[in-house]
Amino acid sequence: MIELQEDGEIACPAARVWAVVADYGQDPRWREGVETMAPSPEGIVQVGTTTAEVMRFAGRTYHNGGEVIRVEPGRSFAWRTSSGIDAEGGRLVEPLGENRCRFTFHVRVTPRVTSERLLEPALRWLLRRSIRADVRRLAGLCAS
Incomplete structure (x- = not known):
């Protein structure tokens, strides 16, 4: 099992980062390798939001289905895959002041094949390495 948690301070209000x-529709803008991400319904996540993701990682293309299983509006949500890779994780935004916040990305992947x-x-x-770069891209996107 691979379990990672990466975070970073972002010089933007927490509401902007959230x-x-x-909004899973924004993922291709800041997550490396995400070619397409189709959430249903579109917009801010809610419990039961599903996703269809096409992602390139380590030279392979993955088609993953996902589902949001818990949401704390404006702060965090948790997800798990329903097809494709075996993974789960979450995203957390914590205010650190009026114009700063900390973003934390957590993921657990269980390799299936030998x-x-x-x-x-x-x-x-x-x-x-990829997630660290994603957090940096997110910071740049939110600041622009």
């Missing part, structure tokens, strides 16, 4: 991270399990250390490194 508006981006809680080849992925054998490559788990390399996949963990690649995923951590």
